[in-house]
Amino acid sequence: MTVALTASRLATVQADLERRRIRTRWGLVLPAMIVIGVFGIVPLLIILVYSFLVAGGYGGVEWKFTTDAYVSFLFEKDIFDGTFKFVSDYLEIFWRSIWLALLTTVACVVLGFPTAYFMATRPASQRNYWVFLITLPFWTNLLIRTYAIMLIIRDEGLVNDGLRGLGLIDKPVHLLYTNFAIIVGLLYSFLPFMVLPLYSSLEKLDFRLVEAGFDLYATRRSVLWRIIVPLAKPGIIAGCLLVFIPALGAYITPLILGGGGELMIGNLIALQFGTSRNWPFGSALALILMAAVMSALIIYVRTSTERGRAAHG
Amino acid sequence: MPDAVAVEARSVTKQFGSGQESVRALDDVSVTIRENEFFTLLGPSGCGKTTLLRLIAGFELPTAGEILLGGEPVEHLPPYERPVNTVFQNYALFPHMTVLQNIAFGLEMRKVAKGEIDSTVQEMLGLVKMSGLGGRRPAQLSGGQQQRVALARALANHPKVLLLDEPLSALDLKLRQGMRTELKNLQKKTGITFVFVTHDQEEALTMSDRIAVMSQGKIQQLGVPLEIYEQPVNRFVADFIGDTNFVSATIDGQAGSFVRCRSAAGLEFLVTPVAGAATGATVTLAVRPEKITPKAGGNAAKVEQTVYVGTDTTYDVRLPDNTRLNLRVPNALSGQAHFAVGDSIGIEVPPGAARMLQD
Numbered sequence: 001m002t003v004a005l006t007a008s009r010l011a012t013v014q015a016d017l018e019r020r021r022i023r024t025r026w027g028l029v030l031p032a033m034i035v036i037g038v039f040g041i042v043p044l045l046i047i048l049v050y051s052f053l054v055a056g057g058y059g060g061v062e063w064k065f066t067t068d069a070y071v072s073f074l075f076e077k078d079i080f081d082g083t084f085k086f087v088s089d090y091l092e093i094f095w096r097s098i099w100l101a102l103l104t105t106v107a108c109v110v111l112g113f114p115t116a117y118f119m120a121t122r123p124a125s126q127r128n129y130w131v132f133l134i135t136l137p138f139w140t141n142l143l144i145r146t147y148a149i150m151l152i153i154r155d156e157g158l159v160n161d162g163l164r165g166l167g168l169i170d171k172p173v174h175l176l177y178t179n180f181a182i183i184v185g186l187l188y189s190f191l192p193f194m195v196l197p198l199y200s201s202l203e204k205l206d207f208r209l210v211e212a213g214f215d216l217y218a219t220r221r222s223v224l225w226r227i228i229v230p231l232a233k234p235g236i237i238a239g240c241l242l243v244f245i246p247a248l249g250a251y252i253t254p255l256i257l258g259g260g261g262e263l264m265i266g267n268l269i270a271l272q273f274g275t276s277r278n279w280p281f282g283s284a285l286a287l288i289l290m291a292a293v294m295s296a297l298i299i300y301v302r303t304s305t306e307r308g309r310a311a312h313g
Numbered sequence: 314m315p316d317a318v319a320v321e322a323r324s325v326t327k328q329f330g331s332g333q334e335s336v337r338a339l340d341d342v343s344v345t346i347r348e349n350e351f352f353t354l355l356g357p358s359g360c361g362k363t364t365l366l367r368l369i370a371g372f373e374l375p376t377a378g379e380i381l382l383g384g385e386p387v388e389h390l391p392p393y394e395r396p397v398n399t400v401f402q403n404y405a406l407f408p409h410m411t412v413l414q415n416i417a418f419g420l421e422m423r424k425v426a427k428g429e430i431d432s433t434v435q436e437m438l439g440l441v442k443m444s445g446l447g448g449r450r451p452a453q454l455s456g457g458q459q460q461r462v463a464l465a466r467a468l469a470n471h472p473k474v475l476l477l478d479e480p481l482s483a484l485d486l487k488l489r490q491g492m493r494t495e496l497k498n499l500q501k502k503t504g505i506t507f508v509f510v511t512h513d514q515e516e517a518l519t520m521s522d523r524i525a526v527m528s529q530g531k532i533q534q535l536g537v538p539l540e541i542y543e544q545p546v547n548r549f550v551a552d553f554i555g556d557t558n559f560v561s562a563t564i565d566g567q568a569g570s571f572v573r574c575r576s577a578a579g580l581e582f583l584v585t586p587v588a589g590a591a592t593g594a595t596v597t598l599a600v601r602p603e604k605i606t607p608k609a610g611g612n613a614a615k616v617e618q619t620v621y622v623g624t625d626t627t628y629d630v631r632l633p634d635n636t637r638l639n640l641r642v643p644n645a646l647s648g649q650a651h652f653a654v655g656d657s658i659g660i661e662v663p664p665g666a667a668r669m670l671q672d
Contacts (some may be wrong), residue, residue, distance in 0.1 A: 166336075211372055212405035214392040214418035216466070230409045 051283035055208070059277040069284035090285075095290075097264040100179060100254075101247040104186040108194035108243045109236065111187070116198035116235075117228075118204065129201065134192050142189060149185050150176060153257075170211045177259030185253040190246065194239040201235025202228075245293055265289055318384060319474050319506040320346040320369055325378035337475040338364040340530035341378070346470050346474075346508060351500050353509045355517040356527035357553065358628035362510045365527075369508065371395050383473060393422070394603050398467035403483060404459045406451040412438075412462050413447040419470040421632035428442075437465035440499070457488045464499070474506045481516060490582050493520055514554045518542060526550050547671050558605070560598045560667070564590060571664055574598060578632035580613065583664035587671055597670045602627060604666040607652065611659015614638065616652050626650040630658065 025070035051069050053061040064065070071077075074091065075084040119130040137145060152158045155172040163169045175181055205228065213223040258264070263271075266284065272282030320420040327339040339361045339553045346352045364498070367373045368380055371392035379386050387395055396642075398419065406415050416437050420430045423548065441461035451459055460480060467475055470476035480496075481489045497520045500507045511517055514581060517524050525535045534550045545551035548559065562582060564573035574596065578653045582598055590596055618629035621644075628640040640658070644650055652658060 020347070206405070208401055208403065208405040209407060211392070212399070212401060212417075214372070215370060215397075215399045216470070217393045217422040218418070219393060219422075222422055227407060 002248060026144055047283040049288055051280050051287055053280050055278045055280050059279060061279055069238055069280040072281060073284060073288060074216055093251065093263050093268050094265060099249055101244050103183055104190060104247045105240050107187050112191055112194035112198050112239065116202050118196050119199050120202035134195050137192060143252060146185055146252055149188060151236040151272050177261055179262055181257040182254050182262060186247045189253060190243040193242040197238040197242065198232065198235045201232045203275045205231055249289065317348040318345055319348040321381040321636065323379050325375045325380065326378040327368060327370060327373065337530050342532055344532060346506060348506055349504050350505045351497065351520055351522045353511060353517040353521040353524045354527055355511055355514060355524050356651050357512055358635050360527040361530040362477055362527050366478055366508060366510050368656050370397055370399050370476050396472055397476055398472040399476040399478065399481045400463045400467050402478045404463040406459055406462055408451050415462055416466045416469050421588050432668065433469050437469045441465045456484055457618060461486060468494065468503060472505060474508060477507060477509045478510055496520060511531055517580060524625055526553065530573040544668060545599060546601055551670060555600050556639060558600045558602065560600060564592050564594050564596060566592055578634040580660060581660050584667045584669045585665065587669050590669060598667040599670055600662060600667045602639045606661040607640055607642060609661030612657045614653050614658055616656045616658060619650055619654060621657040628652060
């Protein structure tokens, strides 16, 4: 009888424990859920609704349903006969933004990988020091750092003065307000976001695997491509997402270093809410950008898991 | 050619770090490992055995001296150009590759033809009894299976020398004992020279053709397992391999080919003298617990403790001068021990049972 009693009490205690565990779990996640809901999902819904409304004359919206905002992304309505004509202006800006973001991402991987590898191969006691150095730029405002780049690469800046001083050029090389300037600026801003995830995956790498590779006749290059890179893949993917997505929507860098001549999507969207006073079109652009990024991600995940499954079989 | 040399180390010294913090992992070590030999480097952690293995593999370069493989100096060769392969302590299997891909890796790197790779990989899987598991990833395998894959991966390259760095230490006892026999058989079957690093004396004694016992960066003794166990040259070897009683004794005089030694407690030993041992000198003798014969009814020692270990019982006995001896005696047919705590016993050491040490 004692046994039965103990068993039932044990069940009660366990049920109680389980209930408390669930309550704790929800309690822990609730604040984050509220923040995401209020400041993430609600604005997104507002944008979605606005993108289907008519633009107000002085900004804002008129509450009439229309798909004009989406249509005007690709077509222009002739004011006289009302026919639609294909325009590629906005697509070109999208295209250029994707290109610039891609180039930035590639440059970040190329520069970031050796850096992260160097950090990960330091003695454990020194690594935190290197991580600290990587995060150092965050101590200064991005705007100020971007202006600093502007001062360095402008016609009378450090780079051109130096090249002229060395007698390599007579006339200043025009660097500022070019796509090159934007990429330099984006690269500089986003490099830490590449280095840190790369470092965290390389730090976990078992360097005995590298030795095993050498032992099995792999040259340095084969060890890099067949062992280190595949094992650092999660870090490379995380770094690429952390760089590509914000670079695609960058605002300050193209504004300052592109000089307004070289627009990126971020600037185009900002323009609709500012000077152009076309909130629905701005909203539509933001949603098209989001849809493009998300579908690219989904396609990537699909293909990579399929390939992974194929490799298993 | 049973006496052809597979690996030779000539006066190899390896120093890590510099200045005050430098550590001398290997100190003027010379050793010759023959072809087709199961050679074991045995010693406690930090004795330099793994360092010597890494020097042979090419992961480290000697501070002084040279390493020769098949008679050729290999200092200038990186690991991937040496005809040796390693089985790593924790296997170091590539986690992102299947078993097949792991085993094929070395062959692919050497640009072996695809058809030949496939047949070699299948042959290796069969050799280590893993056929049918080629599609698994290392994480889906047990420790023992990972061990087999690591072996197959190294052997697939048909190396001249296979280096094994404590390959059994991560396995549980039963598996380890099974793998001992298998490793030994594998070595015989393939005819590859095995250089095996371990800190486990039982592993070394049961598998090796020859053993080098190492301590503090030096080889203390080199010989076949029987020599290492029966004729340890110094205190370290006698102590590290098996259980030993150390007895301090004085040389009394000649007795045939032996010399007679007497301990402070009056025990008499007939031992083979080492070079330079003169009458009257004090020497250290090593006596294995199982070589001492207790006699009922004597009064040379008193039993202080008995430990039942299944087949045997070990006795901790105290001599009149308060020194202790450890005895190991097979139990009677009934399993009963021959003596109990408090019994007085006689002690007899057969001629040649004790071993005079060099230091």
